[in-house]
Amino acid sequence: xxxxTQSPATLSLSPGERATLSCRPSxxxxxxxTWYQQKPGQAPRLLIYDASKRATGIPxxxxxxxxxTDFALTISSLEPEDFAVYYCQQRSSWPWTxxxxxxxxxx
Amino acid sequence: QVQMQESGPGLVxxxxxxxxxxxxxxxxxxxxxxxxxxxxPGRGLEYIGFISYTGTTTYNPSLRxxxxxxxxxxxxxxxxxxxxxTAADTAVYYCARRSGAAAGNLDYWGQxxxxxxxx
Numbered sequence: 001x002x003x004x005t006q007s008p009a010t011l012s013l014s015p016g017e018r019a020t021l022s023c024r025p026s027x028x029x030x031x032x033x034t035w036y037q038q039k040p041g042q043a044p045r046l047l048i049y050d051a052s053k054r055a056t057g058i059p060x061x062x063x064x065x066x067x068x069t070d071f072a073l074t075i076s077s078l079e080p081e082d083f084a085v086y087y088c089q090q091r092s093s094w095p096w097t098x099x100x101x102x103x104x105x106x107x
Numbered sequence: 108q109v110q111m112q113e114s115g116p117g118l119v120x121x122x123x124x125x126x127x128x129x130x131x132x133x134x135x136x137x138x139x140x141x142x143x144x145x146x147x148p149g150r151g152l153e154y155i156g157f158i159s160y161t162g163t164t165t166y167n168p169s170l171r172x173x174x175x176x177x178x179x180x181x182x183x184x185x186x187x188x189x190x191x192x193t194a195a196d197t198a199v200y201y202c203a204r205r206s207g208a209a210a211g212n213l214d215y216w217g218q219x220x221x222x223x224x225x226x
Contacts (some may be wrong), residue, residue, distance in 0.1 A: 034212050036213075046212055056214075089152070
């Protein structure tokens with residue numbers, strides 16, 4: 001199965017700063033890469049799919065990029081509600097797998 | 108607005124079968140695919156499997172021998188059975204919709220239910 005490696009494990013930033021998270025699949029997933037946001041005690045929320053398409057209702061400060069084996073999620077200017085854990089997921093090859101998560105915490 | 112709610116026992120004994128139901132409201136189960144995902148405490152997410160509205164199932168190979176996902180269109184529900192459970196199956200279990208409108212991604216989720224495997 002495809003292993004997704006996310007980095008960094010934790011990112012400490014202040015509101016207003018830019019966050020960039022990385023996701024590297026162990027083999028090419030084309031553009032079939034999705035990003036979810038999860039807050040404590042909540043279900044994950046769909047943010048970005050097909051590497052760069054924002055899901056319905058997702059603010060424009062969230063953007064995704066990349067293809068193949070190198071992807072990034074960027075939050076252009078962190079809002080207080082953006083501090084959470086972010087997971088990438090591939091749906092190129094079954095079983096679809098998730099990365100281990102990257103936590104964005106308040107500095 | 109689609110809403111999803113998991114239900115079932117919060118405690119299951121080792122070697123027994125874990126059974127959960129997801130009730131879907133605000134939308135019909137007669138379209139899209141319906142998924143189960145789990146998250147052990149403090150850990151990442153694992154895709155268990157999904158069932159299409161036609162009843163076709165796709166299971167994670169690591170769990171295939173122990174899982175059954177089924178659909179009840181009359182009740183707008185789908186279910187998960189996981190047999191021969193061990194402590195390693197302790198997790199928050201989520202149901203979610205895999206939607207064509209979101210290019211096959213999980214756009215609606217239940218709130219999750221914690222299932223603990225313990226004697």
